[in-house]
Amino acid sequence: MIKVFQQFAYNNLLANHRLLSAAEELQQGEFETKRTGFFPSIKKTLNHNITVDWFYVDALEGGTLGAKAWAVEEPFDNPVDLKVAQKQVDFRLIGICSELTFDMLAQNLQFYRFNEPIGNILSHLFQHQIHHRGQAHAMFAGTSVAPPQLDEFMFSSDHAERARDLEELGLKEADLSNF
Template sequence: MSAALLMRAQARNNAWANHRLLTACVALSQPEFEAPRTGFFPSLRATLNHILVIDLFYVDALEGGTLGPAAWADPEPCKTLTELHPAQAAVDRRLMAWCDTLTDGDMGRLIHVHRGQRVQTERADRLLLHLFQHQVHHRGQAHAMLSGTAVRPPQLDEFYSIAEAPLRATEFAALGFTENDLWQEHA
């Protein structure tokens, strides 16, 4: 598998896992969404907003933007799941679109990450790996928090299992891609 194809697959897995987690969270009441919970961030709302804010920061940098620390000026820009789910889906689509342009030769492309008083220069492949790890880390925390509610946490780690194929096809369609699209090498 090429590195570019792997990054496209990771971007889609990321979008799919966010979609599954946020879809499950819709069953929470607003007080349950805001309730104090054990984790790095003190609630599901804070944790899921953190994922969004950091995605906005890094996706902007990948796209050549200069948003920088302004991304986290409001650490919880989405007060409700009704706001959060489409906002996360939008940044996930941007990340997938960016990854769709990649070739293996682009993995070493330098990305300029604006951090206020300085600009960090990072290779595209390393920045993407960091971003995907960040997502998994905090989604895992949100998943654990959700297990402390009456809402059953969704399966997030069987992206390509045969058993998940029918549900996965429906969810992928809602996200705008198919499994066949996923495994196609782009020019």
């Protein structure tokens, strides 16, 4: 189970990187244009993802950020700055998952209004990311940029497709082969 969470953390980083790289290619105004979705723009959706990441990653690190994580609903006006910040929190999440032990997954973490096992928190966090990335991904269909491939990262046959992403993130193929 530990290896699965570690793999999810790397997949999360790669998917966020690819989606935000596509967002950087949007034409002027497309990032914030109103669209159909739970959060009605790519900007709002991806800003929501990062504020929720800040909340949960901070809690998993033992912090006290709490609801201050989303005090600013849209902290980033452009995908370039959002991509930098998302990468930072994604690497923090990788660090958390790299330190996991089986016993830690069952440990309850008391934070904000929650008292949950760490395994449940991680499962929720990864599902949350996938859920909202999917919404943003669908919104790309109405833009000048084709929705990027977000689900082919971990198979050995996907190496060629992820090589550029790994290079841009400063990772090596070996970082993904430890699973």
